[in-house]
Amino acid sequence: MENFKITVSIIIPTCYSRNSVQNSVASVLNQNYPNLEVIVVDDNNTDCRNNLRQLLGNDRRIKIVRNSKKHGASQARNFGVNVASGELITFLDDDDCFMPGRLKSMVEVFNTVGNDYSFISSGRFTETGDFSGIELVCDQKFGRISMNDVIFSNNIDIGVLIKRDFFVELKGFDENLNSLEDWDLFIRALKIKDAYKIKRFDYVASKTDSDYRVSAREHKGYFDIAKKYGSQFGKKWICTMNAKGLLLSGRLSLGVVLLLSFKSCSIRPLNVYLSAKYPRTIRTLKKYIL
Template identity: 30%
Template sequence: MSHSAPLVSIVMPVFNGARFLDRALASLRAQTLGDWELLAVDDASTDDSATRLDACARDPRVRVFRHPVNRGQAAARNTALAAAAGELIAYLDQDDEFYPDHLARAHALRDRADVLLFRYDLVEERPGHPGFGGATAYDPGARLWALFTETIAVPLGVVHRRALLARTGGFDEALGRYQGSDEDGDLWRRFARAGARLLPVPAKSGRYHVRADSFARTRPRRRRARRRPPPRPR
């Protein structure tokens, strides 16, 4: 490559995700845009995640970080953001997957907005759910009106300029360790309050797998956590 900084930095928090990582990583390797870096943060996993990430790190585009103790998904994302070098930031959780043209499309649209809101497919994997085994398209752009009252998009649907973080800080780690928290929506709202231009994109980023044991449904409930200002990635 003719430059040292990648075009896109992908943030991946990992906690006991060994059984999903191959699928997520395969979707990244299949991207039509190959000038990316993956910043994977192992948040003190107790399964085989570390070994799988070490194998993935044979690719020079992959960097692996480790937390010695579990700090939560927001903290893992902040660790990755602090090390990111790309102009754009994209998010790929351990159990989700990109569609092959996602990063190329995001890069092509980079001058049109500070925050790109992509559609994505919700894949229902909760046994007993009426939609089990099916996929439903979701469009966060259709819910822009609710930006300040709810989380309109999971990170899979968001790509943003890295420079924007200097104005807003990263994910609020006090929120990010608790069930029912809103650290994703909180950051998107801070983007908007900082004057970021948001652009709904009529294309899908990938597949978001809805599981009963996902991080958002198994972390401990909040108990009077004291709010602190979100850290600013360096």
């Protein structure tokens, strides 16, 4: 018999986006997993706990806490973990949601192979406007995930299932990073042990006109990641990260990318440029040639 007695804590940081956080929390409360707690972290500049309580209701599984320290996604998530009581934790952005059955599916895999892996993940897709449009995230690998699978790009969503004690051992999210803090956490975890990704598309990332999942600060995140791990991953990796950062900042010209490719003796920086400029052509080449 499967062990569903383990408590899972779901950490949801929010700046009080009314409709989206309500939908996110509802998607968790409607899961068919019996032992869960929802930690909603109020990360707004002003105290919104009363407003959140009125919005989200009095379900005993919901715990609303306020991050009164430095605000930011990493800080809010780490704060949420500190007050969580679950042996297992996972995360959800306040504009995303879980598909039905997600938690139960992940715990089932954890009960079977959890001790062999650093964390459990699953597939994701994006939606626009109440599921009026759906787009699967391409190039997702399933099964065993190693460092080599995420070293140049991250296709793992924030909602990984991870032991709370292991998360604390990793010292949580790096609060010095302005973005890509999830990728950084996965890199540190995978240095210790491989992960496992379930072939089930049940993490829903919302895409809106104002937010295409690329924050205004994400370009700086690539530069920060390059500095943090450059000595470990080498020149080819550094130049590729810098190419991605320059691309997002709008400063990646053909001349610059050719210089980065020459400097790193690699076509990876050039591929960053071409994939953005000619996405369909590059996808076709990867499918039939590479």
